Amino acid sequence: MSAFEVTQPEIHTRPIAQTELWELVMEAADYRCHCTGGLCGSQHSKTGLRCPAVHDQTHRKGKGLVRLVAAPADLGLSDLAAVELPVDQLQAWCPSCYTAARNRAREADANARRIADGPEGTLF
Structure with a gap:
């Protein structure tokens, strides 16, 4: 390293709100998408059954940089219920x-x- 080179620490882009919560979720995931084979429809079979997307790196399909989001592990929750989740229920x-x-x-x-609300007593 010469006298004119400056090394900067790696800085990740962050959301504008709930940054502490987001950082905790990202650190737990090592800044990599949590999706494992079958959740999104892709088996992610070429990447050890886990999505290869990493925050602030180029998207695998060349669509710009990946920006990870912190979202519920239970994807069936409504958006209102998801807002109140603790960090251990986010991915x-x-x-x-x-x-x-x-x-x-x-x-x-x-x-x-x-299926549950279907007409009773019918076969189809």
């Missing part, structure tokens, strides 16, 4: 895995309600 998600996994969880919940 790091990349936007694409979170959206796909949440949609799948909500579809499964809707199907379960449809």
Whole structure:
């Protein structure tokens, strides 16, 4: 290192609110998406069954930088219920895995309600 080189510590971009909570979730996940095979529809089979997305690194499909979000582990929760969760019930998600996994969880919940609320005494 010469006298003119400056080394800066790695700084991650952060959300504008709840930064302490977000940092705790990201540190626990090592700044990597929590999604494991099957949650979002991708098996993530080429990356050890875990999404390879890392915060502030280039998206694997070349879509710019990945910005991880802290979201509930229980993706069936409403947004209002999710806001009040403690840190141990939150996980790091990349936007694409979170959206796909949440949609799948909500579809499964809707199907379960449809089956439970279906007409009684019918075969089909």
